[in-house]
Amino acid sequence: MKILISVFNNLYTDQRVEKVCRTLLEADYEIDLIGNNWEGLPEMERPYSFSRIKLKSKTLRFAYIEFQWKLYKKLLGKATSETILIANDLDSLWPNLLVSKKLKIPVIYDSHEIFTEMPSLKGRFVKKVWKFLEKRLMPKVKYMMTESESYAEWFQKEYLIKPIVVRNIPRRITEEISFPENKPKIILYQGALNQSRGIPQAIESMNYLENIVFKIIGDGPKRNELENLVKEKKLENRVQFLGKMLPNDMREITKTADVGLSLEENNGVSYLYSLPNKVSDYIQAKVPLVMINFPEMMRIKRQFNIGEVVENHNPQIIAEKIKKVIENGRNFYLEELEKAGKVLCWEEEENKIIKLFKKVEAENF
Template sequence: MKICMFVKNSFEYDARVTKEALSLIDAGHDVLVVAIHVPKVTAEHETRSDGIEVRRVSRVSFGVGALNRVASRYAGSIEERNARLTGDDIDEDRIRAMAQVLPESTATPGANQANPPSAKPAVTGETKTTTKLWGRVSTPILRFVARAARFTVRSLKFLLGRQGRALKTYAINKRMIKIGLEADADVFHSHDLNTLYVGATCKKRTPGARLVYDSHELHTERNRMGYWWRRWAEWNEKKWLPSADAMIVASPSWIREIEKKTGWVPPNSVSIVNTPPLRDHTPQDLRGELDIPAGQAILLYQGSIQENRGIEPAIDAVAMLDGCVLVVVGYGYHRTTLETSVKARGLEEKVKFFGPIPNDELLDWTAAADIGLCNIINSSLSYYTSLPNKLFEYIMAGIAVIGSDSPEIGRVVAAEAVGVACDPANPNALADATRTILKDLERYKAASRDARARHHWGIEAKKLIDLYNGLPAS
């Protein structure tokens, strides 16, 4: 079969979509992935070394990246000038704060790698009084101009609001549909709710085509979701789900939850958990890379750095613990906020940031830790019922786990005896769980190594192939 997948990210680091595409290719199918193009970062059309063909469409970012780059250069030049005129140290925190006019999307991480420019050090030697005075007077004015510009841009974005988002979504959907129709696929595979309309439209306009809906989250109950956005998601899922011939979810609980919301799910619906491939790993020298002394236990968080992922209570917990260091690996809009907070609290030796790391190297770094953190906060039904890939990455790497006491995460942690499930938002509970595990660390690590055989992509890939084999005839 010819399969056309739709995903609204840049398809640089999406391990789940990659694994599904490769499994289908191994089963003899042709796979095209339609994703988002990031200028100067991704190719518009490529066939990757792993055999996946990728076509990307313009994201219509309205110049967010360019605005941030201009703001970044301007912020650096202001603080460099101030240091040169007054002899003061350069305020790197102020540069970071001023350097982002608008937040960039975590859907296209390659576009977000540029950091604020490193300002040049202050000129040494005695600074004239008049020069210093000019610096003291003029710098606040320049900073005010930067703040005023940022306020103006953010106000315009707020006033455009849903209209701006709707225009961008319309343009992306139109381009994806065009490529999908050109593909003349046998099956369209929509990854997440934001591409379900695209897949449904392509199916309707391609005789004999089938549609698979692949829900990576519980989209009507997501984290930080406002009232109107939730209503819009509910309408979309209820409207377009009947077009699907099969449905995939990333957590067993979600089939029941989606049926409650929509009143129907395809009979061919299955949970395919985002587990890693079964493979050996070679632990990397994480201690040496981050100057962590021998004898210090390493607690690890890896994944998208966002609010309600349990990172803040983990920082509070490690501050209470002797002989422990927290390493946070990944990217996301919340990383800068956390780094600033850690620095302000003087916890740089207790909390260290690293990465992001390419997917094919990640487990080797994971294996260098002692305990993996999967304490997702119960801030939404999607989070509460989730089964994050990091849980299974920790197991595959053979390290102990501290997980949320939620229905799915808590079930796996308890059933496999790989660690301790606790209140994910309570720093004291996290600290107690850490102490419990460290008293018998090798036992928990051995349980993880044993559980690898029951939680790997080979098992999930078979479910995927069975689902495709069960699609109705064209």
């Protein structure tokens, strides 16, 4: 059975799509992954077939439109009657549904977020366009995965579809991790440098902390603004921008941190109901967290004492929680982090994917 997987990005750092592809490959499916060259064409090696559609558009708005048409043609050329389609997020769903209808083959929708509720769309006309598209396409979706229980509840309420929940969490780290005696101590943020991630407030919290360095892994549209904030606050020697890293390289840095931050802001339900990848990355690396009190993070905190919770983005409050974690030390949270790591790992999630695909096969072939 062939699986055609499509997503609007250049594939390089998309950990969820990579994990799904490997899980299906190990289950003896033939994998063919399709992305695009938006934000470049970095060299890649994968144990399965992949290609990237070349887009000529220079603005995201037109790139989306160009991608829809080119993806439709690409899928039509690659799909057979023995193919299952996977559309990742709303920006690839329409072409997949068109090909699904034309060839009478099933499509699985994997929604990594609530696309129409992303902060980047808030207050913009383009949100109405995507919402119009979502309302027209969602009733046609029969099989669906999404990343959190809260997302699943939202889709069920909004569109009467019940997705299976496959959390975007890393594979287990089984080797022993040694805790370095960092001087100064290290706090860490990893992820995209976008709006509503709580990064400016984390930077400002450094004014209330001593003998601590703040490392930021990732890149994005807010990087220049954040770097200017660091200069304005005269924190150049205490805040380090490490840029975008491959997942394995990032994981090695994560293991050395004393505190991991996840301080997303409530700028729409897509963030409010998210379970950021970084939360599980910190847990697997045995790094205690300072995190915001959003529903999915509180689900974990109620099960496992993996760190401290803040209820707002006051930099002084953030600093107090960071101090508490550092004073407690990593060993204080180790037992709970280890318990959480055995539950919050990809090995516990991938069985749900295989079960879904077996169901799709049984009902369609």
